[in-house]
Amino acid sequence: MTQQSTLTVTSPPSGGSSRSVSRFLYRRPRLRLAGLLAAPLLWLVVLYLGSLAIMFVAAFWTTDSYTGALVKQPTLANFQTLFRGEVYWVVAARTVGIALAVTVIDMVLAVPIAFMAAKVVRSRKVRYAMVIAVTMPLWAGYLVKGYAMQTMFINNGVIDWMLAPFGLKGPGLGLAAVTLSLAYLWLPYMVLPVYAGLERLPDSLLEASSDLGASAGHTFRSVVLPLLVPSLVAGSIFTFSLTLGDYIMVKIVGGTTQMWANIIYDNVGIANNLPLAAAAALFPVTVIVLYLLAVRRTGALENL
Amino acid sequence: MTFSRRARWILGIISAAVLTFIYFPLLVVLVNSFNTSKVFAWPPTSFTTEWWARAATDESVRSALVTSLKAATGAALIAIVLGSMIAFAVARYRFFGREPVSFLVILPIALPGIVTGIALNSSFNTVLVPLGISFGLFTVILGHATFCIVVVFNNVLARLRRTGTSLEEASMDLGAGPFQTFRDVTFPAVRSALVAGALLAFALSFDEIVVTTFTSGPGIETLPQWIFNNLFRPTQGPIINAVAAALLIAFILPVYLAMRMSDGPSQVTQVGAEP
Amino acid sequence: MLTSRLLKVTVTGVAVVLLAAACGSSSDTSTGASANSTERPAPPAGTAATAVGAGEGTLNLITWPDYADDGTAGTPNTVGPFQTATGCKVNVKVGNSSDEMVTLMKTGQYDGVSASGDASLRLIYGGDVAPVNTDLVPNYKTVSEFLKLKQWNSVNGVAYGIPHGWGANVLAYNSDVVKPAPTSWGAVFDAASPYKGKITAYDSPIYIADAALYLSKTKPDLKITNPYALDDTQFKAAVDLLKTQRPLISSYWASYADEVKAFDAQAAVLGTAWQVNVNAMNADKKVKVSSLVPAEGATGWSDTWMVASKAAHPNCMYKWLDYIVSPKANAGVAEYFGEAPAQTLACKETSDKSFCDTFHALDAAYADSIAYWTTPTKNCLDGRGNICVDYAAWVQAWTEIKG
Numbered sequence: 001m002t003q004q005s006t007l008t009v010t011s012p013p014s015g016g017s018s019r020s021v022s023r024f025l026y027r028r029p030r031l032r033l034a035g036l037l038a039a040p041l042l043w044l045v046v047l048y049l050g051s052l053a054i055m056f057v058a059a060f061w062t063t064d065s066y067t068g069a070l071v072k073q074p075t076l077a078n079f080q081t082l083f084r085g086e087v088y089w090v091v092a093a094r095t096v097g098i099a100l101a102v103t104v105i106d107m108v109l110a111v112p113i114a115f116m117a118a119k120v121v122r123s124r125k126v127r128y129a130m131v132i133a134v135t136m137p138l139w140a141g142y143l144v145k146g147y148a149m150q151t152m153f154i155n156n157g158v159i160d161w162m163l164a165p166f167g168l169k170g171p172g173l174g175l176a177a178v179t180l181s182l183a184y185l186w187l188p189y190m191v192l193p194v195y196a197g198l199e200r201l202p203d204s205l206l207e208a209s210s211d212l213g214a215s216a217g218h219t220f221r222s223v224v225l226p227l228l229v230p231s232l233v234a235g236s237i238f239t240f241s242l243t244l245g246d247y248i249m250v251k252i253v254g255g256t257t258q259m260w261a262n263i264i265y266d267n268v269g270i271a272n273n274l275p276l277a278a279a280a281a282l283f284p285v286t287v288i289v290l291y292l293l294a295v296r297r298t299g300a301l302e303n304l
Numbered sequence: 305m306t307f308s309r310r311a312r313w314i315l316g317i318i319s320a321a322v323l324t325f326i327y328f329p330l331l332v333v334l335v336n337s338f339n340t341s342k343v344f345a346w347p348p349t350s351f352t353t354e355w356w357a358r359a360a361t362d363e364s365v366r367s368a369l370v371t372s373l374k375a376a377t378g379a380a381l382i383a384i385v386l387g388s389m390i391a392f393a394v395a396r397y398r399f400f401g402r403e404p405v406s407f408l409v410i411l412p413i414a415l416p417g418i419v420t421g422i423a424l425n426s427s428f429n430t431v432l433v434p435l436g437i438s439f440g441l442f443t444v445i446l447g448h449a450t451f452c453i454v455v456v457f458n459n460v461l462a463r464l465r466r467t468g469t470s471l472e473e474a475s476m477d478l479g480a481g482p483f484q485t486f487r488d489v490t491f492p493a494v495r496s497a498l499v500a501g502a503l504l505a506f507a508l509s510f511d512e513i514v515v516t517t518f519t520s521g522p523g524i525e526t527l528p529q530w531i532f533n534n535l536f537r538p539t540q541g542p543i544i545n546a547v548a549a550a551l552l553i554a555f556i557l558p559v560y561l562a563m564r565m566s567d568g569p570s571q572v573t574q575v576g577a578e579p
Numbered sequence: 580m581l582t583s584r585l586l587k588v589t590v591t592g593v594a595v596v597l598l599a600a601a602c603g604s605s606s607d608t609s610t611g612a613s614a615n616s617t618e619r620p621a622p623p624a625g626t627a628a629t630a631v632g633a634g635e636g637t638l639n640l641i642t643w644p645d646y647a648d649d650g651t652a653g654t655p656n657t658v659g660p661f662q663t664a665t666g667c668k669v670n671v672k673v674g675n676s677s678d679e680m681v682t683l684m685k686t687g688q689y690d691g692v693s694a695s696g697d698a699s700l701r702l703i704y705g706g707d708v709a710p711v712n713t714d715l716v717p718n719y720k721t722v723s724e725f726l727k728l729k730q731w732n733s734v735n736g737v738a739y740g741i742p743h744g745w746g747a748n749v750l751a752y753n754s755d756v757v758k759p760a761p762t763s764w765g766a767v768f769d770a771a772s773p774y775k776g777k778i779t780a781y782d783s784p785i786y787i788a789d790a791a792l793y794l795s796k797t798k799p800d801l802k803i804t805n806p807y808a809l810d811d812t813q814f815k816a817a818v819d820l821l822k823t824q825r826p827l828i829s830s831y832w833a834s835y836a837d838e839v840k841a842f843d844a845q846a847a848v849l850g851t852a853w854q855v856n857v858n859a860m861n862a863d864k865k866v867k868v869s870s871l872v873p874a875e876g877a878t879g880w881s882d883t884w885m886v887a888s889k890a891a892h893p894n895c896m897y898k899w900l901d902y903i904v905s906p907k908a909n910a911g912v913a914e915y916f917g918e919a920p921a922q923t924l925a926c927k928e929t930s931d932k933s934f935c936d937t938f939h940a941l942d943a944a945y946a947d948s949i950a951y952w953t954t955p956t957k958n959c960l961d962g963r964g965n966i967c968v969d970y971a972a973w974v975q976a977w978t979e980i981k982g
Contacts, residue, residue, distance in 0.1 A: 022481035029397065032482075036393040037405070040386040040453065044408050048450050051427035052419070058426065063971070069705060087979040109325070112318040120307055120315055130319070132559055137326055139555035140333070141511055143531045144548035148329040151336065155829075155846035158332055161347055173830055173846065187326065216311050237414060245416020248513070255830040258981050261418055266978065268422055272682050272701075273971060281419045288414055292407065301410060362651070429686070439688055522639035522688050523670045533673060535836065 052285075059278035070274065078279035088263070092283060095260040098179050099243035103236045105183040106190040110235065111228070114191050118198035119206070134191045145185060146252045153177040153253050173255035181253050186242050190235035197231030198224075233295045240291065244284040260284060330552065337545035359546040368530035375441060375516075375526055376509040379448035383505040384498060386449070387456025394457075395464035412451040420451065421518030428519065439521030447519035448509040455508060456501035463497035503558055527551075622734050623706035625888050631715050631897040638667045638895040641683050641692040643882065644835055645855060645916050646743070647671045647903075655911040661902045667895035675834040676783050677952065684708070690890040691899065693743055695880040696731035697785050697807075697952035701970075702885060703739050709888040710737045715897050718904045722921045725943040731953055732883040740883035741900045744909070746918035746938070747879035747949050748781070748789065749870040751852035751860075753842060763873045764793045767850060768824050775827045779841055779850035782831035784970070784977035785952055788878050789851060790817040790824075792950055796875040806878065806950050808959040814968040814976070821980045831981070835859070842866055854917025854938075879949035913938075919946070 025032050060074045082088045117130040137145065150173070152158040159170035171177055201224065209219040247261035260283060268277035292301070307315075337355055339348035359365055387409075393399070394406055412420055424447050428439065437443075471493070475485040513528040520529065531544050640647055647669060650656030658669040672689065674680035677698035684692050684707045694702055702708045713719045719727075719741055726732075726742035733739055752761055757774065767778050768790070780786055791806035794816055803813050829847050832838035835856045841847040842856075843865045852870060860868040884903060886896050902908055904921060910928035913920035919940035920926070926935035939945035959967040 019481055022483055026482055033393055033397045033399055036389045036397075040390045040393075040409075041405070043386055043450070044412075044453070047427070047446065048412055048420075048423075049408070051423035054427050054430060055419075055423040081975065085975065085979065087982060090982060091978075109322050112315055113322045116315045116319040120312060128560075130323075132556070133323055134326065135559060136552065136556065137330060139507055139511060139559065140330055140552045141528065141531065141548050142513060143528060143535060144333055144544065145329060147535060147544075148333045148336075150840075151332055152329060154840070154844045156844050158347075184325070184329065187322075216308070241414050241416060245418050245514075247418060251833060256825065256828050256981060258978070261416060263978060264418055264422070267974070268682070272678065272685065273974065274422070274426065277422060281416075281422065284416050285419055288416075289411075292410070292414060296403075296407075301406070364651075433687065439686065521686075522672060523637075 055274075055278045056282065058275050059282060061275045063273050063275060078276045081276065082279055082283075088280075091258060091260055091263060094175075094257075095244060096287075098175075098182065098259065099240045101179050102183045102186060102243050103190075103239040105179070106187050106235065106239050107194075107232055109183070109187055110190040110194050114195040114198050115224075118195055118201075119203070131192075131195060135188050138188050142185065143248070146181065146249050149177070149181040149184065149249075150252050153181070173253050175254070175257050177253040177255070178250050178257055178259075181249055182243050182246065183239075185249065186239045189238040189242070190232075193231040193234040194228060197228050201227055230298050233298050234301070237288075237292065237295070241284075241288050244287065330549075333545050334549045337542060337549050339542060339545075355542040355546045359543045359550070362543065364525070364530060365527075365543070365547060368525050368527045371441065371525060372510050372527040375444050375448060376506045378441075378445035379452045379509040380502045380505040382445070382449035383452035383456045384502050387453045387501060387505075388460045388494070388498060390453070391457050391460035391464060395461055396469065409454050409457050413454045417451075417512075417514030418518075421447070421515040424450070424515065425518040439519065440524050443519045443521065444516055444524060444526065447515045448512060451515070452505035452508055455504045456498065459497040459501035459504070460494050463494050467493045503561065507555065507558065620704075622703045625706065625709040627710040627712035628715060628886075628893055628897060629712065632894045634665045634667045634895045634898060635892040636666060636668060636895070637670065638691075638892050638899055639670045639672070639689045640899070641672045641674050641680050641689050643693055643695075643916075644673050644675070646693050646882075646912055648912075648915075655915045657903075657908060657912055660908070661899065664902070665895065665898045667892070667898060669899075677785065678783070681705075681707075684887065687887070687889050689887055690892045690896045691884060691886050693882045694740065694885050695882050695952045697880075697954045697970075699731050699740065699883055699885060700954045703734060707888055708739055708885040709890075711740055711886055711900070713738050713741070716741055716901045716904070718901050718906075718922065721906075721924050722904055723923055723941065723943075723946075725946050726881065726921050729881070731881060731951060732885075740885040741904055742921035743882040743884050743903065744913045744916070744918040744920050745879060745881035745946065745949070745951070746854060746916075747872050747877040748851050749854060749857065749877065750873050751842070751850060751857050751868050751870045753845065753848040754867045754869045756845070756848045760869065760871075761849065761873070762871070764789070764875050765797070766873075767827070768793060768820060770823055770827070772827055774849050777829050777846065777848045778824075778827045779830060779832055779838060779847035780824065780828055781851055782833040784973040785878075786851070787814075787817050787821065787973055787976065787980075788950065788952070788955075790820045792878055793875055794820060805959075805961065807953045807955045808961060808963075808967045809955070810959070810963065810966045811968065814972075818976045818980060825980060825982065839863070842868055855915070858915075858917050876948055876950065879951050881949075881951045910934075913940075 058070070059078055060076070062071045062073070062075060062077055063069065064071055113130070113134065117127050117134075121127050121130065150157075153170060153173055155172055157170070163170055205223055205227075206219060209223045210216075214222070245261050246259065247265040250257055250259045250262060260280070264277045264280045267273045267280060295301070335348060338351040338353065340350045340352045340354075390405065390409055394402055424443075428437075428443050428446075432443065433439075471489050472485050475489045476482070480488065511528060512526075513532060516526055516529060517532075520526070525533070527547070531547070534544055645654060646657070648654035648657050650659055658671070662668055672683060674683060674692075677695050680692050680694060681698050681701050683689060684698075684702055685705065687707075692698070692702070692708075694708075699708075722742055726745070728736065728738055732742065750761060750764065750766065752766075754760065757766075766772065766774075767780065772778065781789075787809075788806040791803050791809055791813065794801055794813075795803035795806060798816065801813050801816055803809065806817075809817060830837070830841060832841060832850075835853060838847070838850070838852055838856045839859045842860045843863055845866060854870060857868050857870045860866060884900055886893065886900070890896050903912070906922055906924040906928045909920045909922040910925035913925060914929045914931065914934055917938070919935070919938040920929075923941060926940060929935065931937075935941060955968060955970050955973055957965045957967055957969045959965070
């Protein structure tokens with residue numbers, strides 16, 4: 001016995017201009033797409049990429065050293081300066097080294113706590129609390145945390161004060177302080193993608209692995225870590241990029257150390273030599289862009 | 305799944321250690337905000353609430369706070385609009401250049417802040433200043449919005465991917481036009497992701513110092529700029545600690561809200577930032 | 580795939596540029612001034628104001644720390660009386676180095692700057708500042724004569740600013756730790772110093788001049804007469820001296836708060852400083868710091884208030900010029916900072932009546948003995964021709980020194 005259907009096929013009410021616009025748009029997906037993309041692309045391409053282009057064109061110019069005005073004759077002089085000076089290679093290597101160290105430290109610190117929050121903790125409240133607890137310091141302010149680290153590492157500062165009863169001294173301001181401070185600052189950016197990745201990891205995989213007799217360590221190495229690669233890479237994009245571009249922290253806790261971004265900043269701010277700064281800026285930009293292109297395949301970019 | 309007691313304990317201890325590592329410097333900040341010494345001398349010999357009182361009444365702190373709020377609101381609003389537009393485009397359409405567009409959106413946050421800052425500074429100098437638009441709150445908002453777009457984009461994109469198109473198709477099958485579908489079906493589904501993204505964008509902009517340095521002008525001082533400028537004046541140090549501690553506490557609520565509104569912690573974590 | 584092609588193209592492009600750069604030969608930029616001239620080339624044309632009208636209500640200034648305070652936290656209230664009297668609200672941007680100030684002035688967003696000698700000439704030749712009509716500044720008449728129309732604040736007889744104050748970069752030391760008290764700059768350059776790792780130096784390329792000054796007295800065969808006009812040999816000697824100093828340094832101070840903190844924490848016990856830093860250190864009462872100008876003399880700075888060529892608020896700026904060199908205001912800033920005021924009448928207004936004597940404010944001979952910060956240029960300006968090292972090279976050398 002069929003029911004009298006109350007659902008009749010009617011043509012859409014034809015009144016109203018919004019209807020005709022809807023109909024018009026419905027048939028033209030490309031127009032909808034263009035409408036959606038126009039404003040953002042205008043912003044990103046014209047404002048952002050355009051600005052980057054202007055800056056990088058300047059890398060091929062020079063400045064009149066007396067007046068500071070730009071001399072718009074194309075030349076490779078800036079790149080020669082950077083390539084020929086030994087100090088630039090040293091600083092570049094040092095910066096990349098610090099970035100790698102920071103990334104590794106953060107990975108080592110992030111995984112246990114993210115795992116705890118994602119997999120081990122039962123209560124949702126505690127899980128929220130843990131994630132908030134890790135994210136909160138982000139809002140304490142970069143500079144404030146930087147100066148807190150200075151208080152900790154400086155001569156007779158907090159670390160020295162804590163180690164004094166054991167007769168030890170802290171590392172003081174310098175390379176170690178910079179590395180640890182940067183690792184401290186960027187830790188939340190590593191924890192969050194790793195946490196998200198772990199949350200998506202089905203519990204059943206872990207159970208299956210232990211059912212098959214793997215120990216916790218083995219499970220971790222063969223099951224969890226490979227699946228975490230996109231998240232770890234996503235986190236590493238931040239730690240790497242933030243470290244390569246940092247010039248403030250190293251001035252606060254670095255003692256006499258300098259990093260690559262100081263060269264950029266010193267030349268644009270201090271020497272008023274925008275061309276050399278722009279040329280120097282090409283280094284971290286190239287490294288990061290190449291890294292981003294290379295890790296696309298791991299799917300890390302979706303996990304940002 | 306259950307874990308052995310031993311595993312729980314080990315993980316618990318490591319987690320506690322990491323959390324201590326994270327919070328100890330902040331504790332130092334809090335303690336220093338009560339330290340009588342003006343130069344963060346450690347250990348503190350005596351305590352005072354003078355700095356908190358000064359921070360509460362200081363005119364420059366208040367105006368810096370207001371400037372920061374204005375800039376963050378502006379940046380978040382622009383980011384909401386532009387970020388969700390791109391997210392819709394990428395999620396719902398296949399088009400030539402789809403991957404490069406997603407890549408492009410990420411760039412402002414992936415590239416170092418100093419690069420973005422210098423680039424924007426050069427182009428503002430080249431284009432805006434001759435037109436009579438001088439550096440100020442407007443240029444700061446332009447700069448902030450650029451890297452805030454990706455935060456909203458990520459959140460909304462993830463949500464759109466998860467909700468899928470079936471509901472929208474059903475709605476249109478039932479006779480609703482695109483606008484009505486958007487209003488009644490799509491928007492409610494992404495609303496909380498939008499809010500989470502907006503909150504994050506707001507927070508990102510609020511704490512940003514590098515791009516701000518290069519895009520700001522005379523008379524404009526955001527809160528991070530105020531902190532930066534006053535850290536150079538030995539006499540103002542402790543007030544900064546008080547301000548920082550206050551901000552930390554103040555942000556607990558918005559972050560919690562962002563988490564509740566989104567699908568839980570994993571949504572809030574679509575973040576990226578530069579100092 | 581589109582983006583993997585993009586990757587390949589990027590890599591190839593970058594590689595080509597890098598190869599070309601590494602293999603290419605360097606080009607030479609030449610300056611316009613004639614070789615053996617001691618005369619200044621003409622700066623870009625600019626006109627001084629002819630009258631001071633009503634205030635515009637706002638004034639944007641770039642100043643050294645504590646030059647334009649508002650009275651908070653124990654600082655002198657310099658801007659308060661000015662704002663009340665003229666209605667010009669003052670926005671102060673503190674610059675921590677001359678280089679920063681030049682960059683800020685180039686943005687065209689500020690009305691004036693307190694420029695030291697290593698910024699002032701760059702600003703004049705960059706067209707960023709205009710000549711100053713000193714007749715419009717009544718208090719200029721009683722400014723010390725030995726500061727007027729000097730080589731760092733005027734060109735070919737045209738004044739470009741109003742002198743503010745001057746001082747020497749002193750040698751500061753923790754008097755409880757550094758015994759016996761140092762008497763020479765050798766204390767910070769001595770490779771065998773007992774204070775190795777606790778010495779500090781100013782984080783700016785201009786500090787190379789301090790090394791040159793020291794060498795001018797200790798290595799006379801280098802024949803250094805002007806620490807800012809160094810030919811290649813002299814420059815290399817100064818840079819090498821600084822490279823040997825590098826292991827002794829705990830940290831370079833870029834802002835005066837950095838040095839105050841370093842001394843307070845005893846991370847540094849010895850180094851070059853401004854008197855205002857020393858005053859701040861002693862005010863904190865954590866350490867006792869003394870200062871002196873050593874036997875070899877010192878570099879220093881003579882600051883000039885300059886007016887931006889495209890100032891949006893020129894009337895307020897001229898009012899400021901007159902105000903800041905008025906006796907009371909000038910005395911207030913100079914005494915707090917620890918520098919010699921340019922205004923001769925200020926000596927009666929200082930709270931410490933012997934202040935001007937301590938700082939040799941009225942002593943023309945002493946003032947002349949300081950090697951004031953000046954922008955190094957290719958033209959040595961002393962007849963040797965265009966063989967001196969210019970500032971861009973100083974900056975690059977500084978990067979090398981820090982390593």
